[in-house]
Amino acid sequence: MVVDTNQSYIKQCFPILEERLYQEIISSCSYHEFPSSSYVVKQGAYLNFLPVVLKGRIKMYAEEEDVQFLLYYINSGESCILSFNHLFDPKPVQFSAITEEDTVVMTLPVNKVKEWFVKYPTFARIIINDFQRNFEDLLQTTKEIVCFGIEDRLVKYLENKAKRDNSQLIHLSHKKIALDLGTSREVISRITKKLEKTGILVQHKRYIELVNC
Incomplete structure (x- = not known):
């Protein structure tokens, strides 16, 4: 079978x-x-x-x-x-x-x-x-x-992930994202907080929700 x-x-x-x-x-x-x-x-x-x-x-x-x-x-x-x-x-x-x-x-x-x-x-x-x-x-x-700064790369990374999974909910840790982008977890945490303030995403306990991408 x-x-x-x-x-x-x-x-x-x-x-x-x-x-x-x-x-x-x-x-x-x-x-x-x-x-x-x-x-x-x-x-x-x-x-x-x-x-x-x-x-x-x-x-x-x-x-x-x-x-x-x-x-x-x-x-x-x-x-x-x-x-x-x-x-x-x-x-x-x-x-x-x-x-x-x-x-x-x-x-x-x-x-x-x-x-x-x-x-x-x-x-x-x-x-x-x-x-x-x-x-x-x-x-x-x-x-x-x-050509792009880490903030733009992060947004593009999240958009691509959402497109592949056909979902605006990104079930990835900051550490996992940092590994993929070749940076540190602290950098990703700082940028996601900034993106949340600008209304691009919302951070939940176990996932990131894209709002305005």
């Missing part, structure tokens, strides 16, 4: 796959279930597979000297393009991937990924589209760090 459900997820995520490629993926892939807040990949590891999120969401981030940098998010039907790069350049990965909710991940073996990339134009197109989407996400993150 679980396998049937996972195969259904593959169809939903990749409706343009040729039937022959779909069957090859089914016969070659493995499925892994991760509860929320679980590592799928840790920085410094070696990868011999391409992960594809069938259900759930994964946060990609990097760490440097105990400072964490949010890269982007992987949603259902999206491969992790950074790990795809590492398939052709076998070095330790420079990022970590952690689940934001209960997540089902399909892993594809390296040799098959390389074969399908050449053999099936639809598969290559999926990979290229992922590359473009995640490159744009990384570019936007870089622009925000370079």
Whole structure:
């Protein structure tokens, strides 16, 4: 039953796959279930597979000297393009991937990924589209760090979180937000108090409510 459900997820995520490629993926892939807040990949590891999120969401981030940098998010039907790069350049990965909710991940073996990339134009197109989407996400993150102050970055971060969850209620601690934005909990607490005074948000005991974004 679980396998049937996972195969259904593959169809939903990749409706343009040729039937022959779909069957090859089914016969070659493995499925892994991760509860929320679980590592799928840790920085410094070696990868011999391409992960594809069938259900759930994964946060990609990097760490440097105990400072964490949010890269982007992987949603259902999206491969992790950074790990795809590492398939052709076998070095330790420079990022970590952690689940934001209960997540089902399909892993594809390296040799098959390389074969399908050449053999099936639809598969290559999926990979290229992922590359473009995640490159744009990384570019936007870089622009925000370079051009925006921490207050503007925080507002944008909360807006994006609300959009992803389709909810104005942000269930994140100040510490978690600070880690994602590469700053301190004290800075986030100070700014959220300021934003509350200006009517942008309301702070509740266990969540933040966006009001005027």
